[in-house]
Amino acid sequence: MKTETIVSIKNALGGRLEIVRQTFPAHNGKPTKRISFVAGLHGDELAGLYLCHLITRALRELQDTQPEVFLGEVNIYPAANPAGIHSANRLWPFYGLDMNRVIGQESGHSVGSRAASQLYRDIIKRSEYAVDIHASNLHFLELPQIRVIEEFAIDLLPLASETNADLIWVHPMAGLFESTLGYNLNQEKIPTLVVETGICHRIHPPLIEPLYRGMMHYLRHLGILDANYLSPETVRPPRVLYPKQVVQATANHSGLFISRVQAGETVHAGQVLGQIVDAVEGEVLEDVAAPAAGLLFTLREHPLTHAGALLARIAWDSES
Numbered sequence: 001m002k003t004e005t006i007v008s009i010k011n012a013l014g015g016r017l018e019i020v021r022q023t024f025p026a027h028n029g030k031p032t033k034r035i036s037f038v039a040g041l042h043g044d045e046l047a048g049l050y051l052c053h054l055i056t057r058a059l060r061e062l063q064d065t066q067p068e069v070f071l072g073e074v075n076i077y078p079a080a081n082p083a084g085i086h087s088a089n090r091l092w093p094f095y096g097l098d099m100n101r102v103i104g105q106e107s108g109h110s111v112g113s114r115a116a117s118q119l120y121r122d123i124i125k126r127s128e129y130a131v132d133i134h135a136s137n138l139h140f141l142e143l144p145q146i147r148v149i150e151e152f153a154i155d156l157l158p159l160a161s162e163t164n165a166d167l168i169w170v171h172p173m174a175g176l177f178e179s180t181l182g183y184n185l186n187q188e189k190i191p192t193l194v195v196e197t198g199i200c201h202r203i204h205p206p207l208i209e210p211l212y213r214g215m216m217h218y219l220r221h222l223g224i225l226d227a228n229y230l231s232p233e234t235v236r237p238p239r240v241l242y243p244k245q246v247v248q249a250t251a252n253h254s255g256l257f258i259s260r261v262q263a264g265e266t267v268h269a270g271q272v273l274g275q276i277v278d279a280v281e282g283e284v285l286e287d288v289a290a291p292a293a294g295l296l297f298t299l300r301e302h303p304l305t306h307a308g309a310l311l312a313r314i315a316w317d318s319e320s
């Protein structure tokens with residue numbers, strides 16, 4: 001494993017903020033293909049850091065015991081927004097900069113936007129494939145899923161199906177994606193899977209470890225690791241979701257949402273997902289019912305709820 005610092009910024013008080021790349025080179029020096037894993041672009045989304053830890057640990061062991069299996073090159077950027085991570089902040093602090101909203105823009109001159117553009121250039125130089133790992137925001141817990149913008153679906157669906165994700169959610173393009181890492185890499189013909197799992201500020205191993213096994217399989221599938229000399233990982237075929245199959249439960253009242261289900265459960269139409277309660281008057285304002293049958297893949301974790309807020313998403317099972 002070769003460690004390289006690709007961004008190094010001196011702090012006002014002398015320390016440094018650094019973005020590090022770990023590279024596992026091809027055994028014979030001529031990589032068949034190269035892949036990059038990126039985590040922590042949003043500094044409070046820690047699931048990807050743990051996923052990178054698991055992948056790095058496994059690859060280090062392989063390098064020690066079976067170095068010949070590295071036919072391609074693996075690059076890992078485990079902490080892409082070090083300033084955000086150190087302050088448990090989604091954004092690059094002080095500037096309030098979202099590193100995943102300035103990619104490909106070349107317009108900003110703040111420290112964070114320069115770091116984002118150096119990171120982007122480094123990934124482009126070293127990748128034929130990429131995986132950008134995110135977690136949800138403070139409000140929701142998500143089952144492991146890969147989000148695919150419609151225009152890239154033909155290329156990405158077969159790849160995303162090899163990662164052991166529970167779901168692939170194919171959704172239309174929206175303006176805000178134009179400055180994301182995933183969109184820009186895909187535009188550059190570097191097939192990039194955008195992973196979303198768990199919730200920010202937390203690490204849920206059961207939502208990350210299946211993806212770890214999936215990514216180790218993906219490396220074999222792409223021929224970056226030599227599958228002939230490694231025992232296979234089994235991956236499940238994911239459920240592919242299009243917008244019409246995503247059904248939302250939303251709040252009719254403002255209050256505290258007390259859920260009675262877990263993400264990953266299969267629910268039936270009308271099943272009570274939880275209640276919205278009023279802490280001041282001691283009233284139950286609403287029993288929240290599942291609007292459709294299917295797999296509950298997004299669940300509100302933050303109880304403070306306003307009328308109209310999203311409470312849950314269900315992958316609609318149209319046959320039941």
Ligand SMILES: [Zn+2]
Nearest residue numbers: 042045134135
């Ligand atoms: Zn994110």
